[in-house]
Each structure stands twice: as C-alpha cells, then as structure tokens.
Amino acid sequence: MQALRYARATSIDEAMRMLQEGGETARVLAGGTDVIVQARERRRVIGLFVDIKHIPEVMALEYDPQRGLRIGSAVPLYRVYGDANVQRVYPALRAAAHVIGGKAIQGRASLGGNLSNASPAADSIPTMMASEAVAEIAGPNGRRDVRVNEFCTGPGRNVLQPGEFVVTLRFPQPAPHTGQAWERFIPRNEMDIAVVNAACALTLSGDTVTAARIAIGAVAPTAIMVPAAAEALVGRRLTDDTIAAAGAAAKDAAIPIEDMRGTVRQRKHLADVLVQRVVRAAAEKARGN
Amino acid sequence: MATSERLVITATINGDERTFLADSRDSLLEALRERLDLKGVKEGCNNGNCGACAVILDGRLVNSCCVMAAEIEGSRVETVEGLAGPEALHPLQQCFLEGAALQCGICTPGFLMSSKALLAENPAPTDEEVRFWLAGNLCRCTGYDKIIEAVQAAAEQMRAQK
Numbered sequence A: 001m002q003a004l005r006y007a008r009a010t011s012i013d014e015a016m017r018m019l020q021e022g023g024e025t026a027r028v029l030a031g032g033t034d035v036i037v038q039a040r041e042r043r044r045v046i047g048l049f050v051d052i053k054h055i056p057e058v059m060a061l062e063y064d065p066q067r068g069l070r071i072g073s074a075v076p077l078y079r080v081y082g083d084a085n086v087q088r089v090y091p092a093l094r095a096a097a098h099v100i101g102g103k104a105i106q107g108r109a110s111l112g113g114n115l116s117n118a119s120p121a122a123d124s125i126p127t128m129m130a131s132e133a134v135a136e137i138a139g140p141n142g143r144r145d146v147r148v149n150e151f152c153t154g155p156g157r158n159v160l161q162p163g164e165f166v167v168t169l170r171f172p173q174p175a176p177h178t179g180q181a182w183e184r185f186i187p188r189n190e191m192d193i194a195v196v197n198a199a200c201a202l203t204l205s206g207d208t209v210t211a212a213r214i215a216i217g218a219v220a221p222t223a224i225m226v227p228a229a230a231e232a233l234v235g236r237r238l239t240d241d242t243i244a245a246a247g248a249a250a251k252d253a254a255i256p257i258e259d260m261r262g263t264v265r266q267r268k269h270l271a272d273v274l275v276q277r278v279v280r281a282a283a284e285k286a287r288g289n
Numbered sequence B: 001m002a003t004s005e006r007l008v009i010t011a012t013i014n015g016d017e018r019t020f021l022a023d024s025r026d027s028l029l030e031a032l033r034e035r036l037d038l039k040g041v042k043e044g045c046n047n048g049n050c051g052a053c054a055v056i057l058d059g060r061l062v063n064s065c066c067v068m069a070a071e072i073e074g075s076r077v078e079t080v081e082g083l084a085g086p087e088a089l090h091p092l093q094q095c096f097l098e099g100a101a102l103q104c105g106i107c108t109p110g111f112l113m114s115s116k117a118l119l120a121e122n123p124a125p126t127d128e129e130v131r132f133w134l135a136g137n138l139c140r141c142t143g144y145d146k147i148i149e150a151v152q153a154a155a156e157q158m159r160a161q162k
Helices: A012-025 A035-040 A077-082 A085-087 A091-098 A111-117 A122-128 A229-233 A238-252 A264-288 B028-035 B091-098 B108-121 B129-134 B145-161
Strands: A006-007 A026-029 A048-051 A061-064 A068-072 A136-138 A142-147 A152-154 A166-172 A177-183 A194-207 A208-217 B006-013 B016-023 B054-057 B060-065 B077-078
Touching: A006 A012, A012 A026, A012 A048, A012 A136, A012 A166, A026 A035, A048 A122, A061 A085, A061 B145, A077 A085, A077 A091, A085 A091, A091 A122, A091 A177, A091 A264, A111 A122, A111 A166, A122 A177, A122 A194, A122 A208, A142 B060, A177 A264, A194 A264, A208 A229, A208 A238, A208 A264, A229 A238, A238 A264, B006 B060, B016 B028, B028 B054, B054 B108, B091 B108, B091 B145, B108 B129, B129 B145
Parallel strands: A006 A048, A026 A048, B006 B077
Antiparallel strands: A061 A068, A068 A166, A136 A142, A136 A166, A177 A194, A194 A208, B006 B016, B054 B060, B054 B077
C-alpha cells in the first residue's frame, strides 16, 4: 500500500476542511471496495483518505411518497436492497444493488461510490439514470445538483471538482402507472462484471407509453441514455414491433470496446436483447402500479 | 511525498477490547495478521474478489482487504479465531471437518465467517440461497458441493440447538 493518512469526518464541513488540507491527493473514503484496491495497486495516487461514513446525512436513507427517496452516498448496498420502500417503489434499483459484488462487498460498497468510481460497467448507474436520480454534491462553494446521467465523463472520470463529493442521491417519486426494470448479462450466475446492463423506467396510460427512459451500460465510455429507444416507444402502444424498435435503437447507440468480457458484436446484440427485456418487465410492473 | 502515520486503534476483537499500534496505510487484513497475530485471516487476491479475508465487522460480512485498519476504531470485529467455544468447535467448523468441506484450507476461514453471517440472517437457507451468499468466496479445491452440504448440516444442528 502506498503511504497515506486517514482522517474521519463527522460533518460535511469537517470533511470539506480535511479534503482542502489534504490537497490534490485527498480522496473520499466511503465503502472503500474500489478506492482501497486502487490505492493498493497504485492506480490512483492517494495521500489522504477522508472517511465520510460517520457523517449522519451520508449514511441516511429516507423515503417519503411526496418527496421520493434520498439515499446517503455511503449507505451500504445491503441497506439499499434490504429497504422495504426501495423494494416496493424502486425495484430496478433493488435488483442492481442486490448483485453488485458478493455479500462481503455489499456490506460496505455504496451507490455514491459506484457512481463516483464511474466504471462504464457500473451496475447501479443505468438504473439511477433511468429513474432520474440526482446527485447532490457538497463542495468548497456550497451544494450543487448534477443529474446522474450527466455525472460520468469517461471511464473513471466524473464532474466532481477538487474538494467536492457526492453527499446524497435523490430519486423522484415515480409517476402513477410507472414501472422500472434492470437487467444485466454476465456469463456466470453471480459475482461478475456486466458484459452489458440495461435499465428502463416506463409510464403507461392504458396500453400506450406516455414516458420512457432507457439507459445501457458497459457499451460506451460511460453508461448512456438512449433517447432514440425511448422515442421508439413514447406515444405508441406497446407491441412486439415497437419493443423491437427500442432494442434496435439501443443496438445502434452502443459503441462498445472489445475485451475479455465480450466482443463488439456480442455487446451490441446484448444491448438489443436486454433493452427489449427491461421494456417488457417495466411495462409489466407499470400495469400493476 | 505522501507520508503515513502511526495510529493507536482500539476495537473489540473476538469479544475482547484490544488497543494496538498500526500504520495508517494498513488494511484491516494486514492489521489483523501482522499487528494482532490473527493468522486465520487469509490473503488471497487482496482486491475483493476471493473472500479469503472475510471477517464480520459490526455484524456485517466484509472483505478485510477492502477495509482500512483505521476504519475499525470503536468497532467490533469477529474472525475465525473467535468462532469455536471453550468446549467445542462451532457447528460450522465441526461440519466442515466431518464433511471434508476443505482441502488446502486457505479459503476455509473466509467460508466459515461468510457462512456464519448467512446463518445469522437466514437460519434455514435453501441450497440456492447458500450458493448465492457464498458466491463471493472462491475455493479452487473442493468444487463447492461439500461446502454447501456442510453449511446445511451446520444450519440444521444450529436450528435444533435453539
């Protein structure tokens, strides 16, 4: 492990001061399951860890049918998928949180960490994008909001400026008759990094789609929204043809790399298949809401 | 050049309050093995994939390679060394032994702690739930079936004891 110091913050202001004092190589420590490994493997130069897990706001999970859901950025995943309101109102988020890493990772890893780490294959990011989540960021110049779909700027890169960190993720209450779904493809049953993942939030009026948000991951430098897939659905009845058009739009939007997890052709095909699946699954849930 | 610091850490380790000296760059895995001489905690991949270093921190299963030692100040840590009682092995240990659910043994402490955390949350898991829960623990010797059987045998004993 590279030489580094550790500091425990108990308030946002204290964390701000610590990050400022630590300078360029200070990093926020939430669950640590990515950043500690990066420090050990010297993939990032880190001189100071500022542990934010003792800040109450960062560890809070609150739901209100009017205001929606707030999840502190360092709330561990087991609390996210174990929460009854998340299970009921945000089932796609529950599904993703439940299969990020194994149980020992989920005891520690967080949505704020998964987002800030900005992996193109991060499992929670497409579902946060589809459900219109907003990252509430604290920094030296106060608070600002960034939509999750505008947060990542490249592999491992994001909009955070020096001294800033994500405090809370806000999820609006879904409109009536909205369903959300998330899927990923991996070659084993558990504990793997997505070859492709996809999420959909869809609102129905009768059999007609009135709103749709579709996001896909592991097929571009960041997870991406696919507006063309949503446009293929909105204002139309859900039929095999419209769903196939949404899948085809996702296939077109996907610009994957070829690596040990999958070829370009396979990933584009998977984007098509998974988007069709999440659209069907989201529609099924929308009918029940 | 960045520096690290000497830290005095106080935490409850296997039920005993311990105060020890560590370096701010130590992972919990390193501190347990090198500062507290708890060599049951194994280093496998050292990157969160294999589960050989799994311990229970404040009641939750974690990979000790992905936790900094400094983070455990004021916390409770359980390792395989705390599993057996004064009179006998823990049912999980006994069932792993009797069922030959290990060969080289490097992964075993992690499997035991992971299984303990599972049975604390779900005393009567299905085989599929056991496999799902243990997906973060890798064993390159046994092929897993005997591990699943041992966990189920221990779960049955522990239910009967209640």
